[in-house]
Each structure stands twice: as structure tokens, then as C-alpha cells.
Amino acid sequence: MYNFTFHRPTTVRQAAGLLARNPEGKLLAGGHSLLPVMKQRLAQPSALVDLSQVEGMTGVELKGRSVVIGAMTRHADVAKSDVLKEVLPGLASVPGSIGDPQVRNRGTIGGSIANNDPNADYPAACLGLGATIITNKRRIAADDFFTGMFSTALEDGEIIVKVSFPIAKKAAYEKFKHPASGFALVGVFVSKRGPDIRVAVTGAGSNGVFRVKSFEEALKKRFSPKSIEGMTIPASGMNSDIHATPEYRAHLVGVLAKRALAKATA
Amino acid sequence: MAKVSMTVNGKAVTGDVEPRTLLVQFLRENLRLTGTHVGCDTSQCGACVVHIDGIAAKSCTTLAVQCEGQSITTIEGLASPDGKLHPMQEAFRENHGLQCGYCTPGMIMAALDIVRRNGNSLDEHTIREQLDGNICRCTGYHNIVKAIEAGARAMAK
Amino acid sequence: MTANGIGAPVRRKEDFRFITGQGQYTDDVVRPGETRAVFVRSPHAHAKIKKIDVAAAKKMPGVVDVLTGAQLATDKVGNLICGWMIHSKDGSPMKMAPHPALAASTVNHVGDAVAVVIAETTAQGKDAAEKVVVDYEVLPAVVDPAKAQAKGAPQIHADVPNNTIYQWHLGDQKAVEAAFKAAKHVTKLDIVNNRLVPNAMEPRAALADYDAGNDSLTLWNTSQNPHVARLVISAFVGIAPEHKLRVIAPDVGGGFGSKIFIYPEEVVCLWAARKVKRPVKWTSERSEAFLTDAHGRDHITRAELALDSNGKILALRAKTIANLGAYMSTFSSSVPTYLYATLLSGQYDIPQIYCEVDAVYTNTVPVDAYRGAGRPEATFVVERLVEVAARQLGLDPTDLRKRNFIKNFPHQTPVIMAYDAGDYNASLKKAIELADVKNFGKRKRESARHGKLRGIGYSTYIEACGIAPSQAVGSLGAGVGLWESAEVRVNPTGSVEVLTGTHAHGQGHETTFAQLVSERLGIPFESVSIVHGDTDKVQFGMGTYGSRSGAVGMSAIVKALDKIEAKAKKVAGFMMEASENDIEFKDGKFTVKGTDKSVGFGDVALNAYIAHKFTGAELEPGLKETSFYDPTNFTFPAGCHICEVEIDQETGKTEIANWVAVDDFGTVINPMIVEGQVHGGIAQGVGQALLEGAVYDANGQLVTGSLMDYTMPRAHDLPSFHVGLTETKSPSNPLGIKGCGEAGAIAAPAAVINAITDALGTEDIAMPATANAVWQAMQKHPPKAA
Structure with a gap:
């Protein structure tokens, strides 16, 4: 160092x-x-x-029809939040899959989002729920926040203070772990909040987290695994490395989306 | 250099360190507490696990200066002052949960955190999932899992 | 059996220090005035060093000195060597290229060290290392062993044409050809035995301390064999004569072979310590370990099995290319030859075997012994061939095995080994029962109901351990004898220290060896200490590898204990005024035959030292004996592992659903420790089969250069194992021990792959069978609906 x-x-x-x-x-x-x-x-x-000593940056709170999580809230604390487990269990399951227990004891939601690792889990949850990232300067919609691998809309001197997640009636996350690192080889977050249907994918895309519009369209008729049965996404634009070919990643997106939908609608 | 003070195994300690000093370096080199080990450089193997304010953390991924004012427990601080082993230490010995011993301190500290989070009645699946952050190359984990299950039960007594 | 004697699951003596954080590993040792070594390493797989400029680095804060390969050469520090001579089929000796501890003219793999910074702290050393300017002329690299011998492939070493170190063979080629011609059925397989990174959890480390007053050096080192390290560093590298170099291998955090070898870093620390006149410590980081610890395996093999119409094996043929990396590591030449081809008979009566091995240089980290060393590669060849042959012939795989098992001992194989004892049917039978094979069909249907594929795979492996009879290995090219030594020191108060030339780095010798001594001398287990790992204490020893410590190391202790008993009987005779021939020794008591006159072991020990009951003319005082034990044969542990897998058809992910291991290790000293060795071995074998694989890109960059990309088995990757034992004693050593340290790693890969291929219905899958690989295989060969 x-x-x-x-x-x-x-x-x-x-x-x-x-x-x-x-x-x-x-x-x-x-x-x-x-x-x-x-x-x-x-x-x-x-x-x-x-x-770590800045006041008011931790905690999980219910605010109207949203859950607001302080940027410095550790993954372990988000995972065990009773409020969250009750109103948005699909989101509560995300931090529990990050890294390992010791990492979850230290790592924070704000840190994870600001870093925007292309294989990280929280970006999928933010994009998959249409979260709002609240900084010391402004509010940024998740759709505008993640701008590519390790890149975000944050400006110099901008600090994430909290993240607000709208409560979706149905939401779930499914992740296939990278065998060595534990990051998402592919992770898919699905949600339905009224007419707003989202399928967000992390780990797979060579440009970071992204939404699968074709799946979202198909799910508008019925929010069910059956609606995307047999659907795939193109392998072009998928990451390629020794752990997964682009075809395999594209295939996993479909498998995990269906599994997430099954979980969300169970 | 930065001044840092914390409590380690119940004793107040201070040090003058470069800010880049990792907690594990501070423990091993400044305090000569060499029970905490370094087995990797990517925050994965867990040989360096200690407790910071009672919560397990990787001391290779924590700066000493981040621990200002906090209370650290290392493997050296587990047994009672009279030398009586902690039930989890005893369980590792009783169940042959170690071979070369290098990952063991981190394993035991992680095991205690599993009990903190999941209680004293642990099933095999939970233990295996929760050991995700600790790598052992010797035991195949079989006896580590047994040791943690037994140690957790013994702690309830 | 006594409570702490042979066969008892005694809890380990060594554990207290480890579970309380009081182990003393090399990096835990601190010498006053200690400096830190940081190596400057090549980022290129193959390059000429045109110039190294250390001026800026030397000016950095905390820097004591910066040393280069040129200075190493000026100081006439010798090259590292490979200590096992292999001759090619044409009789020519293997081509060992120079391996300097610091490269001066060319670098041959990423991570090859070119300079070292000696600094007050590691951080300062790293800061300075970045300021060392190395001007490289990058050369084309060859990484793939299959391409190393090709025309036009980059030449790595000047005097090694076609990068070929040797072209060796074993067996009767003509007889094998004839057998294949006559065969009714031939099974052919192309096999890649994937390259592995040992990854002992304690990274390698070295601490060198120079005593100017005595012109002597001490080296603390993560070594499995400190005496061999001292011998090589003295006799070949020439850092210091043997009597001026002390090597201490304190607590060592796992080795698995990777800490047998003599490495550049320890040589450089010793050399530098003398130069800067301060202690020099180097501790590897994990990413450095990936680039410098000797890797394992890395074979490409074409294997064929010839069978008659009854499923009787007629012959086996294999052609292997073994990648030895950029330099020949300490024992690398022996691994793909005498530790490999000699085991190609497996547990089977195979009349003819022929094996050819080409060993090649590539621009990769050196490859040497890793847990099992040659024997896992052989077992994988044999057990895959047998399984596939059974499938092709429509035979049950256990049936084909049984038809070919060796049943009469001793059995001379066509590839040197003379198996002395075993009962292969017994371990297979017991394993089949434990694995509940008869209900496998039911479980397979149950899996299918959940959309999963289930498969079962067998591996009836054999290995040669108890390494090794010195004369035998000498005739095969070994540069050393492979006996072991023991010294038993009885103290005047009756406690005992045993000095052994083996080295424990997880195996629990402090416990098992004490069990032997306690039972044999009838003294409390607590009164026995085992001393190892220090060349100033132990006179000489060959160290620990090849599952040899029980079979060879404990046999040496037995021999020394025989001498102790004989001498103690003399002392007891003087004490009780009886002839030594009339003294019986049992349960710690010396009794005059046919009388109730007896004295205890402690009394005898005291009398041996006070020497009041005999004169110096009658008997030498003291009670200390030494033995050098040279085994009469290898030992042949064998057994049967059965693996059951369940594969998620959607993701390709394989779960180990069940594992049964039934092993015959001969006499078992401590079943708890033996089972632990089996567990660990299986985990490494499963790791090889499912998770682990060192991957280089075409330019020689290690893609799997950290634990972020190299998959180590974690707790959730493995099940609990069902372990059973059968026993036929080894007739080749006094205790009947065969050895248990490597069995799991040898048996497991074939069991896993046999199970996966059973589930998938295709043989077309390579290790590691990751989810990605299994999914790709299913795309190519869609599995039939179960």
C-alpha cells in the first residue's frame, strides 16, 4: 500500500x-x-x-412507501433488519449473499454502490427496484446512476448519504456465485411494483449492471417464470473469462431470472 | 505517522503507525501477537480473522487507524486468564479440527461469530455456508464442521 | 491397546499451541535488527535482461541494499539443482538448464526474480522495488506443453533443443504392441491432468541470520525437509559449508509437497544476510506464491487399454507430455517418471505396460511434487480407462475391476513395483456396502424428479509410499538415500525425547510418534517429546513427503527403541544382579525371568546415568540410541473411493452428494489422525476434479494468479465423508504401516470424474469440471432423460 x-x-x-x-x-x-x-x-x-464516525449514516428505516438505508450500514446489518425482512424480503436477501460473513460485517451499501463493481450484488438490487441514491448534493435515480464498469454518476466531492428503495410487492434476487471470488458470476434481481416491472442483471454484462427489457416486456402480461420460458438474451455483450463463456452467462441470466421470479411469486 | 489507541484482549495499547498499517500488522509486528495469521492478499482466506467490538472482521482488510478506540479480541485473548480454554478452542482439539494450525486461529474466531449470529444449535449446512470466508487446505473441513457444532453446543452450557 | 498407545485416537499434543495462537511459524520468528527482503520480479514470461538500474531504488527511505543477479554471479553463488537424474531412452542424461537464484541474463517465467531490495520494512522495500528499473527485451514465450516441442517454438534454454528435458520410457514396447494387436477391445482416452497450485495456507518464508563472529548462518525456513535444504544449499549452491549452516523449520503451515524444494528466496536471504550483516526476512504474499511456489501435475496423456473378450486386461499403453515449467525444481524429474509410470498397473494384474514420457520446459513456474506426486496422475489414467472400458463393454465397473484385481502376493508388475500385500476386493466390497450402491438407482430416479442428474464413480487406487529403499531409488537416479533417522534420548528422570529426521507440518507426529514410544517403553504419553525440524538438534533426516513418516520415520524409531531396550536390559541386569539375557521387559518394567524381582523404566534410566551399579569397563553410562532405517521395499496403500454426484441440469453445477472412502493403510497408529489425513486428501482431489486449475494465457501470464480466480475448495463445496478402513499389514517395515497422507488426493479425482461422466453419459469432460465446463459438455452431448 x-x-x-x-x-x-x-x-x-x-x-x-x-x-x-x-x-x-x-x-x-x-x-x-x-x-x-x-x-x-x-x-x-x-x-x-x-x-465511520459521521453521524446519521447508518440504519434501515421505513419512510412512507420506501425503505431508506444509510450509506454506511453494513451488509450484515441490512441483512438482519426486521423492518426490511418484513416489507421487502427480496432486498433483505441481497446483502446476505455478498462476499463472506466477515466481509458482510464490514462492507457497506454505500461503498458497494459507489464502487459499482460489475460483479457486485447491490447494483442489481438498486436497478432492479428502481432505487434512488441520495447524495450530499442531489437525488439520483438508479437508472441514471450506474454508468458502466466501476463508473457512476457521482461527481467529485459527492458523497452517498443514503439509498431509498421503493417497496415492491414482489421482488427477489438469485445469484450464481463465482466459484473463487464469491462475487456474482451472474445475479438477477426481479421486481414488480404496480406497472413497474424490472429485471436487472449483474455479473454478466461487460458494461456492468443492466436491465433486460425483453424479459420486462414479457412479464408485463403476467409476472411469472412461465412468461419468460424459453426466452434468452444474446451472448454478445456478455463477459467472457475462464469461469464462464458469454453463452453460459447469457444462459444463466434466463435460468436465474426464472428462479428469481419463482421466488418472488411464491 | 499516526497515533492509534485501542484495547486488545482487554489491555489498553497505543502505537505510532503509518496510516497504511493494517490491523494485522499492528497486532503481529507492534504487539507481537503472532497468533493472527496472513494467508492471502485478497481478503479471502480468513486466517487473519479477529473480533472488532465483538464482531468478526478480516484484520488484513482493516487499517489499524480505523480501530481507534475500539476493542479487539485475538486468538490469544480467548482462554481465561487462568489458562482454561474457551469451549470452542477445546472443541477444535477434541474433534481434530486442525492439522497444520495455520488457519486455526481465524477459524476459531470465525466460528465464534457464527455462534453469535446463529445461536448454539447449528446444523451442518449452516456451518458450511457460514465458513465461506475461511479456507483450510488440510482438513477438508469435515472435522472443523464437527468442532464448530460441538463448540457451539458447549458454549450454551 | 493402551489409552495412548498404538491404535488409540489420542488427541494431539501439538494442538494446544495452535488453538491458543502460540504456534511459531517462520514469520513469527523475529531476530534483532531484522531487515525485510522484497523481490523484484519479471512481469514477462520470457525476456532478455538488457540492463538493471538500482540507483534510484537505493536512495529510497529505509533501503539497506539492492542486489541483483549479476552480483550473485560475481559472488559465485551456485545454481539451484534438480537432484534426480533421469536418462532418456537413448541413454542421454536429462538436460538440466542453469537456474540461478536471481536471473542475470534472461527471465523465463512471470515471477522470475531479478533483484532484491533489503529494507527496514516490507512497505519501504516495496516502495523501493518499484524504483528498480529493468530494461527487458521481450521474447516469444511457450506455455502449452503440447506446443513446447514443436518446430519453431521459442527456445527457452540454450542447450535444450526442442525444450525437451528427457524422453523417457518404461516397459516392453514390443510386447505391448503385440498385446494390443491381439486385443478384442481397445479403450482410448485423451487425458489432461490439470495444473494445480498447492496453496498451503502458510505462505513460504525465510529468515537468514549471519553470525559474523563464527562466520556461520542460520536459516529459519518453511521446509518439509530442513536437512535436505542444508545439504543442497551447502553442497550445490555453496552459500556455506554444512557445519556452518543451521536450518530450522519451525511450525510449518502445510506443505503438500510445495515446501520440499529448495527455492531461490531462501538462497538469496542467506546470501544477502552475509552481505548486509543483518538478519534478512522474506515472507511470501499469496499472489507471490502463485508465481513462485512449484505447481503440481500438468500432464497431457494419450492412454490406451487392451482387453480380451472376457474383460481381462491385456496391456496398457500411455504417452505423456509432462510440463516441468521454466526450470527443473528439486525433485521434478522423478514425478512424471518413477513416481508415475511405476503405478500404471493400478490394482490390476496387467501383463504388459509401456509408458513414454517427454518432459518439457515452458515459460511457466516450475512444476514439482504436489500431494501424491505422479501417483494421482497414474491413478487417473488407470481408473478412467477401466471405468470407460467397462461402459464400452457393457460391464458393471466393479465387475471389470474384480475380474482384473491382483489376488496373489507378492505380485511383480511389469513396471518395477513388487506389491507385497493387499486385499483389493475387501476394500471394494466394504465401500460398496457403505455407499449403499444397491439403492443408487432409487436415488437417481429421485434426483431426476428434481431435474437433476445423478452419477456414481469408483476409484480403486494404489500408491507406492514408504519412500524409499535407498539402493533402489539410487539405481533409478535419486541423488540421495531415502532412509530415515531417529535418536531416542532417555533422560535420567525417565522422560524421553525422540529426535526424528521427518518433519511435521500438520501430520501430528508429536502425537503419533509419542504413542509408539509410550506403548513400547510403558511410560506415560506425556513423558515423551518429539523433536524435529532443526539441523542443530537432529543429526540428519530426509524429511516428510510421500507418506513416508510412519512407514520409514517410525520404523527408525522402532529400531532405536530396540537398542534402548537392549541397553536398558544391561543396566537392569547390573541393578538386579542378573544376566541381561534373563531380563524381560514389559509394560515399563524390567523383570528377572521367573522371579518377582523387577525395576521400573525410570529407575533404570536413572541408573544408566548415575552409573553406580557398573564400572566403565563393564558398560558405557547413559541411555541414548540412534538408528538409521532403510526400508526394504516401498509400501502399497490401496483402497476404494466411491463418489456420488448430483448435477443441476440448468446450471451445470455439481454437488458431491456422498463420499465413501475405504482404505488399507496397514497398521493405523491413530485412527483420528488417519481419518483427518484422508479427509484432507479427498478435499484436494475434489478440488482438482471440480474447482482448481492453474491457467496461463498464451503470453505466459497466470490468469489464475490469486484466490479471486483460483478456486480453493471451501466448506460448502464439500460434504462430510464416510471413511472406513481395511487392513493388510505391510510386511516391509516392523510396524506394518503403509502410509495415509496422499491417498485421498490420489483416489479422488478419478472417482469424481467417473461419477460426472456416469451422470452425463459422455466421457468428454476435462478437469476441473466446473459448472461452466459441465454445462458446455451438456450442450455438446445432451444428456438422455433419466
């Missing part, structure tokens, strides 16, 4: 100020994406601004 200066602000405003003064600095949330990259010397931030 290269050296850096370390800062522990207690307010979002202080954190933003520190970022402004350290243009090469980075925010440190749970650290479970950033620190491994820094250990490999693939990132060289001049400063780390640790958000």
Missing part, C-alpha cells in the same frame, strides 16, 4: 470539505473494495476520508 493521510470527519460537510482539500483523496466506507485494491498498489489515494 502507498502511504496516505487519514482523516476521520464527524459530519458529511466535514467529509466533503476534506475531499475538496484532497483532490486525490478517497472516501473510506467499509474498506472491503478499496483496501484490497490499495494493497495491490492499484490505487494510490493521497488521503482517506473515513466515514
Whole structure:
């Protein structure tokens, strides 16, 4: 790891100020994406601004017809939230599939979303539920937030404060784990909230998380695995590596979508 | 350099460290608590698992300065001061849950976290799923699973 | 059997320090004034080093020195060597290219070290290592062993044409050809035995300390065989004479073969420690381990089996290309030859066998022994051939095996080995019962109802352990003898230390060896300490690998204990004024035959040291004996593993639904430890079959260079195992032990693949059979509806 200066602000405003003064600095949330990259010397931030002492950035709250999760809420805490399990169990199951127990004990939703790893789980949930990412500056719809591999709509100095998920009546996540890393080789999040039907896929696409419009169209008639029976997505644009061919990833998208639909409608 | 102070195995400790110092380095090199091991560099093997404020974490993916004011428990802090082993330590010995011993401290610390989260009555499936963050190359996990199941039960007594 | 004696599942002595965090692994050892070594490694698979500029690195904070391969050459530090000579079929010796600890002129694999930074801390060392400027001229690389010998393939070493190290063979080629011509049926298979990364959980480490006053060096090292390390580093590398070099292998966190070998890093630490006159420590990181620890397996084989109309095997033929990587590692030449082809008879009476092996250099990490070493590759060839032959002939796979099992012992195979004892039918029968094979059909239908495919696979494996009779291995090219030593020191108070030349890195020798001593001397288990892993304490030893520590190491202890008993009887005779010939020793007591006169072992020990009951002319005081035991034959552990798999047709994911292992290890000292060894071996074998595989791209970059891409078996990848034992004692050592450390890793891959191919109905699947691979196989060969 290269050296850096370390800062522990207690307010979002202080954190933003520190970022402004350290243009090469980075925010440190749970650290479970950033620190491994820094250990490999693939990132060289001049400063780390640790958000762990900033007040008001943790917790899972029911707000009207949404669930609002503080950006610094750890995966384990989201997974065990009773509120969430009751109103949106499909989302509650997502953090429980991330990494491993120790990673879930440290990693945060804000960190995961800001990093937008193409194989991460939360981006699928955000896009699959039509979440709103709330920063210190504005509110960004998930559809506009994830702009490609490791890239988001966040601007310099912008800090995710919370994420708001609309409560969908039906929602579920299915994931096929990468055998070595535990990331999503493919993960599919499906939801139905009134007329808004979403199928979001992580892990498979070479440009990060994406929606499967053809599946969404087909599901408009009936939100059921049967509606997409026999449907596939093209292998072009799928990731290719030693663990999965593009064809296999495309195939898994269909399989997992059906399984997620079965779970969501069970 | 940065000043850091925390409680480790019940004792207050302080150190002057570079901010880039990992918690595991601080424990091993500054405090000479070498029971916590490093088995990989991608946060996967779990040999470095310790408890931070009672919750299992990978000390290879945590900066020492992030632990300012927190309470750390390592494998060295598990047995009672009179030397009596923790039931989970005892269960690993009784069930031959270790061979080379290198992953063992992390396994035991992770096992305690499984009990914290899932209670004292654990089935095999739960244990195997919850051991996702700990790799053992020697045992094939068979006896580790048995040890954790037995250790969890013994902790309820 | 006593509570702590032979056969008892005694809880391990060594565990207390490990479960309390008090183990002492190499990286835990700290010497005053210690520095850290950080290696500068080649990012290229093959390149000329045009220039190395260390000036900027030397100026970095905390840097003590920066050393290069050129300086290593100037200091006349010798090359690393391979210690087993193999001759090609034309009689020419193998072509061993120079392997300097730091490359000076060319680099031959990604990770090849070109310089080392010695710094106050690792972080400072890394900062400085980035400032070392190496000017490379990149050369074309060859990675695939199948392409290494091709015309026009990049030449890796100057004096090794076609990158071919040797072209070796074993067996009677003409007789085999005749047998194949006469055969009613021939089964052919193309097999890739996938390349593996050992990944012991403790990364390798070395700490070298130079004592200028005595001009001597001490090396703490993650080694399975510290004496061999000292011998090679002294005699060939020439860092220090043997008596000026102490090697200590303290607690070692797993080895699986990868810590047998002498590596560049330990040599460089020793050399550097003398240069900078401070201790130098290097601890590998996992990603560094992927690029520097010797890998395992990596064979490409064409195998054929000839059978008559009754399913009787007539002959076996195999042609193998073995990838040895960029340099010849310490024992690499022996693995695809005498540890491989000699086991191609399996458990079967095969009249004729012929095997050809070409060993090749490629621009990859060196390949050497990994758990099983040659024997898993042989077992995979034999057990896949037999299973496929049975399917092709419409025979039950167990039936074909039974028709061909060796039933009479001793049995001379056509490939050197003389099997001395075994009962292959017994382990197969017991395994079939434990696996409830008769209800497999019912389970298969049940799986089908859930849209899953179920398959069952057998592996009736054999291995040669108890490595090894020195004269025999000498005649096959080994540069060393493979006996073992033991020294039994009885203290005046009656406690005992046993110094052994074997080394434990997970095997539990401190417990099993103490069980032997406790039972034999009738003293408490707690009064026995086992000492190993320090060349200053143990006089010499060959270390631990090849499942040899029980069969060879414990036999040496038995021999030393025989001498202890003989001497103690003399002492007891003087104490009780009786002839030593009239003294009987049982349960820790020396009794004068036919009387009730007796003395305890402790009393005898004390008297041996105070020497009041005899004069120096009558008897030497003291009670300490040494033995060097050279085995008379290999041992032949064997058994049957049955694997049942369930495959998700939609995703291709394979679950191990059940595993039964019935092994014949001869005498079992501690069944708890033996079962643990079996579990671990199976896990590594399942890992090879389902999950693990080192993959290089065409440029020689290791694609699976970390645990993010190289799949290690985790708890949820495996089931609990059902383990049983049968027993025929080895007649070749005093305890009847055969060895248990590698069996699981040898047996498992074939059992898994036989089960998967049974489920899929196609033989067209390579290891590792990942979900992706199984799905691809199902696309090519759609499985029939069950």
C-alpha cells in the first residue's frame, strides 16, 4: 500500500470539505473494495476520508412507501433488519449473499454502490427496484446512476448519504456465485411494483449492471417464470473469462431470472 | 505517522503507525501477537480473522487507524486468564479440527461469530455456508464442521 | 491397546499451541535488527535482461541494499539443482538448464526474480522495488506443453533443443504392441491432468541470520525437509559449508509437497544476510506464491487399454507430455517418471505396460511434487480407462475391476513395483456396502424428479509410499538415500525425547510418534517429546513427503527403541544382579525371568546415568540410541473411493452428494489422525476434479494468479465423508504401516470424474469440471432423460 493521510470527519460537510482539500483523496466506507485494491498498489489515494464516525449514516428505516438505508450500514446489518425482512424480503436477501460473513460485517451499501463493481450484488438490487441514491448534493435515480464498469454518476466531492428503495410487492434476487471470488458470476434481481416491472442483471454484462427489457416486456402480461420460458438474451455483450463463456452467462441470466421470479411469486 | 489507541484482549495499547498499517500488522509486528495469521492478499482466506467490538472482521482488510478506540479480541485473548480454554478452542482439539494450525486461529474466531449470529444449535449446512470466508487446505473441513457444532453446543452450557 | 498407545485416537499434543495462537511459524520468528527482503520480479514470461538500474531504488527511505543477479554471479553463488537424474531412452542424461537464484541474463517465467531490495520494512522495500528499473527485451514465450516441442517454438534454454528435458520410457514396447494387436477391445482416452497450485495456507518464508563472529548462518525456513535444504544449499549452491549452516523449520503451515524444494528466496536471504550483516526476512504474499511456489501435475496423456473378450486386461499403453515449467525444481524429474509410470498397473494384474514420457520446459513456474506426486496422475489414467472400458463393454465397473484385481502376493508388475500385500476386493466390497450402491438407482430416479442428474464413480487406487529403499531409488537416479533417522534420548528422570529426521507440518507426529514410544517403553504419553525440524538438534533426516513418516520415520524409531531396550536390559541386569539375557521387559518394567524381582523404566534410566551399579569397563553410562532405517521395499496403500454426484441440469453445477472412502493403510497408529489425513486428501482431489486449475494465457501470464480466480475448495463445496478402513499389514517395515497422507488426493479425482461422466453419459469432460465446463459438455452431448 502507498502511504496516505487519514482523516476521520464527524459530519458529511466535514467529509466533503476534506475531499475538496484532497483532490486525490478517497472516501473510506467499509474498506472491503478499496483496501484490497490499495494493497495491490492499484490505487494510490493521497488521503482517506473515513466515514465511520459521521453521524446519521447508518440504519434501515421505513419512510412512507420506501425503505431508506444509510450509506454506511453494513451488509450484515441490512441483512438482519426486521423492518426490511418484513416489507421487502427480496432486498433483505441481497446483502446476505455478498462476499463472506466477515466481509458482510464490514462492507457497506454505500461503498458497494459507489464502487459499482460489475460483479457486485447491490447494483442489481438498486436497478432492479428502481432505487434512488441520495447524495450530499442531489437525488439520483438508479437508472441514471450506474454508468458502466466501476463508473457512476457521482461527481467529485459527492458523497452517498443514503439509498431509498421503493417497496415492491414482489421482488427477489438469485445469484450464481463465482466459484473463487464469491462475487456474482451472474445475479438477477426481479421486481414488480404496480406497472413497474424490472429485471436487472449483474455479473454478466461487460458494461456492468443492466436491465433486460425483453424479459420486462414479457412479464408485463403476467409476472411469472412461465412468461419468460424459453426466452434468452444474446451472448454478445456478455463477459467472457475462464469461469464462464458469454453463452453460459447469457444462459444463466434466463435460468436465474426464472428462479428469481419463482421466488418472488411464491 | 499516526497515533492509534485501542484495547486488545482487554489491555489498553497505543502505537505510532503509518496510516497504511493494517490491523494485522499492528497486532503481529507492534504487539507481537503472532497468533493472527496472513494467508492471502485478497481478503479471502480468513486466517487473519479477529473480533472488532465483538464482531468478526478480516484484520488484513482493516487499517489499524480505523480501530481507534475500539476493542479487539485475538486468538490469544480467548482462554481465561487462568489458562482454561474457551469451549470452542477445546472443541477444535477434541474433534481434530486442525492439522497444520495455520488457519486455526481465524477459524476459531470465525466460528465464534457464527455462534453469535446463529445461536448454539447449528446444523451442518449452516456451518458450511457460514465458513465461506475461511479456507483450510488440510482438513477438508469435515472435522472443523464437527468442532464448530460441538463448540457451539458447549458454549450454551 | 493402551489409552495412548498404538491404535488409540489420542488427541494431539501439538494442538494446544495452535488453538491458543502460540504456534511459531517462520514469520513469527523475529531476530534483532531484522531487515525485510522484497523481490523484484519479471512481469514477462520470457525476456532478455538488457540492463538493471538500482540507483534510484537505493536512495529510497529505509533501503539497506539492492542486489541483483549479476552480483550473485560475481559472488559465485551456485545454481539451484534438480537432484534426480533421469536418462532418456537413448541413454542421454536429462538436460538440466542453469537456474540461478536471481536471473542475470534472461527471465523465463512471470515471477522470475531479478533483484532484491533489503529494507527496514516490507512497505519501504516495496516502495523501493518499484524504483528498480529493468530494461527487458521481450521474447516469444511457450506455455502449452503440447506446443513446447514443436518446430519453431521459442527456445527457452540454450542447450535444450526442442525444450525437451528427457524422453523417457518404461516397459516392453514390443510386447505391448503385440498385446494390443491381439486385443478384442481397445479403450482410448485423451487425458489432461490439470495444473494445480498447492496453496498451503502458510505462505513460504525465510529468515537468514549471519553470525559474523563464527562466520556461520542460520536459516529459519518453511521446509518439509530442513536437512535436505542444508545439504543442497551447502553442497550445490555453496552459500556455506554444512557445519556452518543451521536450518530450522519451525511450525510449518502445510506443505503438500510445495515446501520440499529448495527455492531461490531462501538462497538469496542467506546470501544477502552475509552481505548486509543483518538478519534478512522474506515472507511470501499469496499472489507471490502463485508465481513462485512449484505447481503440481500438468500432464497431457494419450492412454490406451487392451482387453480380451472376457474383460481381462491385456496391456496398457500411455504417452505423456509432462510440463516441468521454466526450470527443473528439486525433485521434478522423478514425478512424471518413477513416481508415475511405476503405478500404471493400478490394482490390476496387467501383463504388459509401456509408458513414454517427454518432459518439457515452458515459460511457466516450475512444476514439482504436489500431494501424491505422479501417483494421482497414474491413478487417473488407470481408473478412467477401466471405468470407460467397462461402459464400452457393457460391464458393471466393479465387475471389470474384480475380474482384473491382483489376488496373489507378492505380485511383480511389469513396471518395477513388487506389491507385497493387499486385499483389493475387501476394500471394494466394504465401500460398496457403505455407499449403499444397491439403492443408487432409487436415488437417481429421485434426483431426476428434481431435474437433476445423478452419477456414481469408483476409484480403486494404489500408491507406492514408504519412500524409499535407498539402493533402489539410487539405481533409478535419486541423488540421495531415502532412509530415515531417529535418536531416542532417555533422560535420567525417565522422560524421553525422540529426535526424528521427518518433519511435521500438520501430520501430528508429536502425537503419533509419542504413542509408539509410550506403548513400547510403558511410560506415560506425556513423558515423551518429539523433536524435529532443526539441523542443530537432529543429526540428519530426509524429511516428510510421500507418506513416508510412519512407514520409514517410525520404523527408525522402532529400531532405536530396540537398542534402548537392549541397553536398558544391561543396566537392569547390573541393578538386579542378573544376566541381561534373563531380563524381560514389559509394560515399563524390567523383570528377572521367573522371579518377582523387577525395576521400573525410570529407575533404570536413572541408573544408566548415575552409573553406580557398573564400572566403565563393564558398560558405557547413559541411555541414548540412534538408528538409521532403510526400508526394504516401498509400501502399497490401496483402497476404494466411491463418489456420488448430483448435477443441476440448468446450471451445470455439481454437488458431491456422498463420499465413501475405504482404505488399507496397514497398521493405523491413530485412527483420528488417519481419518483427518484422508479427509484432507479427498478435499484436494475434489478440488482438482471440480474447482482448481492453474491457467496461463498464451503470453505466459497466470490468469489464475490469486484466490479471486483460483478456486480453493471451501466448506460448502464439500460434504462430510464416510471413511472406513481395511487392513493388510505391510510386511516391509516392523510396524506394518503403509502410509495415509496422499491417498485421498490420489483416489479422488478419478472417482469424481467417473461419477460426472456416469451422470452425463459422455466421457468428454476435462478437469476441473466446473459448472461452466459441465454445462458446455451438456450442450455438446445432451444428456438422455433419466
